[in-house]
Amino acid sequence: MILSGWETVFFWIFSLAAILAGLLTVMARNAVHSALFLISSLVSVAALFILLGAEFIAGVQILVYVGGVMVLFLFVIMLVNVGAEEEGRAAIFNRTPQVAAALIFSLLLIIGLLYAINSGYQGLQKRDSISAEKAAAASTAREQTLTTGATGVSRLTRETERVGASLYTYASLPFEIASLLLLVAIIGSVMLARTVKQEIAADDVDSEILKQTGSDEGEVSANR
Amino acid sequence: MSHFVPVLLLILQETSGDRFSAAWESTKHPDLSKFLVIAAILFIIGVAGVLTRRNIIVIFMSIELILNAANLNFIAFSRYLQDTGGANPIAGQVFTVFIIVVAAAEAAIGLGIVIALYRNRETIWVDEIDLMKW
Numbered sequence: 001m002i003l004s005g006w007e008t009v010f011f012w013i014f015s016l017a018a019i020l021a022g023l024l025t026v027m028a029r030n031a032v033h034s035a036l037f038l039i040s041s042l043v044s045v046a047a048l049f050i051l052l053g054a055e056f057i058a059g060v061q062i063l064v065y066v067g068g069v070m071v072l073f074l075f076v077i078m079l080v081n082v083g084a085e086e087e088g089r090a091a092i093f094n095r096t097p098q099v100a101a102a103l104i105f106s107l108l109l110i111i112g113l114l115y116a117i118n119s120g121y122q123g124l125q126k127r128d129s130i131s132a133e134k135a136a137a138a139s140t141a142r143e144q145t146l147t148t149g150a151t152g153v154s155r156l157t158r159e160t161e162r163v164g165a166s167l168y169t170y171a172s173l174p175f176e177i178a179s180l181l182l183l184v185a186i187i188g189s190v191m192l193a194r195t196v197k198q199e200i201a202a203d204d205v206d207s208e209i210l211k212q213t214g215s216d217e218g219e220v221s222a223n224r
Numbered sequence: 225m226s227h228f229v230p231v232l233l234l235i236l237q238e239t240s241g242d243r244f245s246a247a248w249e250s251t252k253h254p255d256l257s258k259f260l261v262i263a264a265i266l267f268i269i270g271v272a273g274v275l276t277r278r279n280i281i282v283i284f285m286s287i288e289l290i291l292n293a294a295n296l297n298f299i300a301f302s303r304y305l306q307d308t309g310g311a312n313p314i315a316g317q318v319f320t321v322f323i324i325v326v327a328a329a330e331a332a333i334g335l336g337i338v339i340a341l342y343r344n345r346e347t348i349w350v351d352e353i354d355l356m357k358w
Contacts, residue, residue, distance in 0.1 A: 003254050011254045015262045022266050022289055026273035031281050038285045041266075045292055048259070052303040057295075057320050064324050069288070069331045076335045077281055080342040093276045094351060102275035106268050113264040121257040128308045162314045163321070171318045178325045185329035192336035195343070 003051065011051055018044035029092055031077045039070050056160040259300035267293035278349045280341075284334050291327045295320045 003011055021041035028034045042065045049058035093099050146157060167175055194202075250258075266289055273286030302316030342348055 004252075008252055008254060011258070012251075015258075019262065019265050019269070022269040025285055025289065026269055026277065026282070031279055034282050034285055038288065041289065042292060045266075045296055048262070048296060049299050052259070052299050053306070054299045054302065054317050054320075057299060057317050060321060060324055061295075064328055065288070065292075069328055072331060072335055073281065073285065076338055079339060080281070080348050090278075090349075092278060094278055099276045102272055105275065106272045109271065110264065110268050113268070114261065117257055117260045117264060121260070124256070159314075159317075163317050166314050166318050167321065171322075174322055178322055181329050182325065185332045189332040189336035192333070193339045 007051055010047065014044045014047040014051070017041075018048065032074065035070060035073050035077060038073075039066050042066055042070070053157065053159060055157065056163050256300055256304045259296060263293040263296040263300070266290075266296065278351055280338055280348045280350050280353075281335075283350065284331065284338075288327060288331070291323055295323055298323070 018041050021037045021044060024037040025034050025041060028037055042061060046058040046061040049055075049061060094102075270286045270289035270293065273289065274283050277283055277286065298316040298320045302313050305311065305316070306313035338348060341353065345353065347353065
């Protein structure tokens, strides 16, 4: 896999944007700013997915992460809004020794990962021994065989078709388990987020008892 | 003695120039290792965020960053296997779909817990949530 031409330019733009936005996600004082920086990081990574030829995953990333999960995050930030953090009255990081230990750990991790990637990639190259020209020629030859889109500008890849086919054939059991997991997540989050009044109402308690205990949380949880 | 110095300088220039031009060539043609390095940096930013921040929502966002770095690794290896003719290149993309599903479920449950926590304890700072400590 070797990119060339404009792909290189876009690779550097989007990878640097992803890293910068990730750093700002961690360092922003306001949680809403954090969420917005995380959105831009996710969009940049989706652009990297498109560079890698995974258009379907890029679309899923935008729709699910940016359209679903991050909106959920923003809702929760609005619900539990903490003004002290934004106004600078409270520290956003842990105590200094903890931060120093975490940074030393991260530094060791980055040294280890870079070393591992370097040596592992050299071993991989030795095993596969694929040259830049051969890979580029193979990818252009593969692109020539694809059918042209209706607009005549781009060529349609069969990548999405293959992802869908494998999701329903050899990955069908994990697919069903994933749907079950989503069902459990829906029910679990509804269970977790409801208030004591809603809990009592769902349990079919007599309205007299509801009136008596509805305001007192501790007593209700002791009775149940 | 005096004619050693220019030779040394020449050798130094040659080797450093070679190394520099090789690095420049590799930046002009990003390959698998570049994507892996980007993913590793994103992962480490996420780890640092989880370890240092006090706001539990920002910690969740850092976890999303970590999962996204793993996704980038999967997609990069998927493309690499496609180009080198390795075994089943589409598996990386399928696995990424499942990671996104798990991330969505984790965010839903985690944010439900955050709301319940805020309702009971009036705080979202992890160093004040120490009921189960000692």
